[in-house]
Amino acid sequence: MEMQIDGTIIALALGDITLEETDAIVNAANSGLRGGGGVDGAIHRAGGGSIMEECRKIGFCPTGQAVVTGGGNLKARYVIHAVGPIYRGGGRGEADLLKSAYRESLKRATEKGLRSISFPAISAGVYGYPLDEAAHIALMTVIDYVKEHREIDLARFVLFSRDVYDVFSSEMKKLMCCGRS
Numbered sequence: 108m109e110m111q112i113d114g115t116i117i118a119l120a121l122g123d124i125t126l127e128e129t130d131a132i133v134n135a136a137n138s139g140l141r142g143g144g145g146v147d148g149a150i151h152r153a154g155g156g157s158i159m160e161e162c163r164k165i166g167f168c169p170t171g172q173a174v175v176t177g178g179g180n181l182k183a184r185y186v187i188h189a190v191g192p193i194y195r196g197g198g199r200g201e202a203d204l205l206k207s208a209y210r211e212s213l214k215r216a217t218e219k220g221l222r223s224i225s226f227p228a229i230s231a232g233v234y235g236y237p238l239d240e241a242a243h244i245a246l247m248t249v250i251d252y253v254k255e256h257r258e259i260d261l262a263r264f265v266l267f268s269r270d271v272y273d274v275f276s277s278e279m280k281k282l283m284c285c286g287r288s
């Protein structure tokens with residue numbers, strides 16, 4: 108499923124983000140950039156040791172921020188390591204931090220002059236963010252950004268399971284039919 112915002116395609120795909128051929132893929136990392144399970148583990152396994160070497164040099168990334176490394180053995184030239192919030196009920200600024208993680212990732216892409224980027228569902232796994240809210244924030248933040256930054260041609264959400272894909276597609280349908288809510 109996809110939608111178009113001015114010149115940018117925003118697409119949803121079911122699959123493994125490590126196989127993406129966009130200029131950058133985004134990792135759902137932790138602040139210590141130490142690697143871990145989920146999509147983080149998959150990206151480091153597929154990309155090889157050079158990504159972790161660069162992460163060690165960078166050392167730390169605050170929640171809501173994003174840092175860039177090369178893509179190692181991946182097809183994507185860059186990995187943008189974004190740190191989403193751990194969900195603790197919603198009263199601790201989680202929505203703003205999740206929005207910031209997407210926005211900062213897009214800013215890193217713009218700074219590098221990239222035209223295409225793939226995202227996983229940041230914070231929606233181990234970090235426990237309710238999926239419908241996470242999908243809404245993800246889509247709204249990317250839509251708002253590409254309206255201001257026409258240089259991004261393609262933003263893909265690469266979702267690992269059918270249930271996550273279905274929630275993103277129902278949020279996208281709502282946004283296409285009724286605008287922002």
Ligand code: AR6
Nearest residue numbers: 123124135137143144145146147149230231232233234267
């Ligand atoms: N491609 C795309 N999406 C994936 C893949 C993949 N190969 N593998 C998992 N997902 P999570 P978080 C989905 O837990 O919630 C790590 O240990 C997964 O199904 O990876 O932000 C880090 O080091 C889910 O929908 O990230 C942090 O400590 C989504 O990616 C912590 O987990 C995000 O799930 C970050 O937790």
